[in-house]
Each structure stands twice: as C-alpha cells, then as structure tokens.
Amino acid sequence: MLRIQTTPSEAGLRVAVQGDLDLSGVPELRARVRQVLAAYGPGHVEVDLSGVGFLDCAGARSLLWADARVREQGSRVTFVRPAPPALRLLRLLGFDSALTIRTASRVPLPQPTAEARPRAD
Template sequence: MQVQLQWSGRTLIARLAGDFDEHGAEVFRHAIERAVRRRAYDHLVVNLQQVGFIDSSGLGALLGRYRRAREDGARVSVVGAPPPVRAVLQMAGLPQRIPLYPDEPAALGAARGVGRE
C-alpha cells in the first residue's frame, strides 16, 4: 500500500492506495507516526478512495490511530471509502467512533458544522 501525506494547517491528510491489509496497516502506522511526531495536529483525514480491500489489520490500524488521536486531543475522519470497503467499516461498527464523509472537503468542513454522510 502507498500512503501520501499532505498538511493543511493542523490537519494531516493521508491518501491511501492499495490493500489495507497487514502490510498496508504497518505502512500506514509508520507513516502517520512519523508525521505526527514532527508536527502537532488537530485532525487526521484518512482518504480510502483508492483502497480496494480492508481486513482486520486495516481496521485495527484505523482504530489504533483513533485512540491515539483522542489521547493527542485530535479527531479522525475517514473519507471516500468505496462501497466494498464502506461495507466492512460499517459491519465493524467503525462509523460509531470515526465519522465517514464522502470526500475531503466534507471532512475538512466538519469543524464548521457540516454533517456526516
């Protein structure tokens, strides 16, 4: 899996591409840890638009980052999940903890009161 990171103020946007499996989860964890160690953040936006598959390792990585973000006083949002990935997220109950948005602008606007999908 590939992880592309971009900062927008104190928001870190992580654009993932590939399979969010055991290997992908490890790549994700290392990339995010390295980024937030260097710079303070308020919001992590995880873009899954280019992710074709997610398993329990990927779910665990998302939930682990969610818990860590809460400890850091930050929020996490997931955007652009394709239908098969969204179905797995919903079956796992992830949207009860991490909000899902259709795209990055919707997640970035959440702080201004824009609703979830």
C-alpha cells in the same frame, strides 16, 4: 502494495492511503501515523481512503488504532471517501459508530421533499 502520501490541507493534514490495507500494510500505516504525529502538532487529520481497493479486518482495526493515537495527541481525525466495499466492512464490524467517516466531499445531503416525508394520519 500500500502507498501513503501526506500533504497539508486547509483543515490540517491530509493522509491519502492507496492500495490494499490488509495485514501486510498495517505496519506501514502505523509507522506513518507515528511519523505524522511526531512531526505535526495537534490539529485535524483527514485520512482519504478513496484509493483503498481492499480492506480486511486487520486493516480496519488499524484505522481504530490510528483514530486512538490521533485523539491521544488532542487532535481529531476524519476518514473520508472509503470505497463501498471498505465502508461495508466498517459498517459490518460496527466501526462506523466509533470512527468519524465522511462518505463524500463536503456535499450537503438533499433535504426531503414534501412527498418524501411521512404523512401523519
């Protein structure tokens, strides 16, 4: 069962997806994206995938579809915190190069230390 909750966020709109995003959940996701785009003006849409327990190819393609619809409206979308198996599938399909994905909250990446930098010979 797929649950989708939409709430305002400081950057625009947050869409939290929970459950299995597979072939059976695609129509619900598409309907919610259409509803959100009709109700809200252009802005940033953050799609929180941390509650997605399973993602199949149909679900992954629905994320590409959602990205395209949001961009057509002049907005931008970020997919945040996908679970490791979902992120792995997106990477295997090459969708990580087409989608804006943030794997964690706004935590800066650690800077490499002197020991971690390659030495010039």
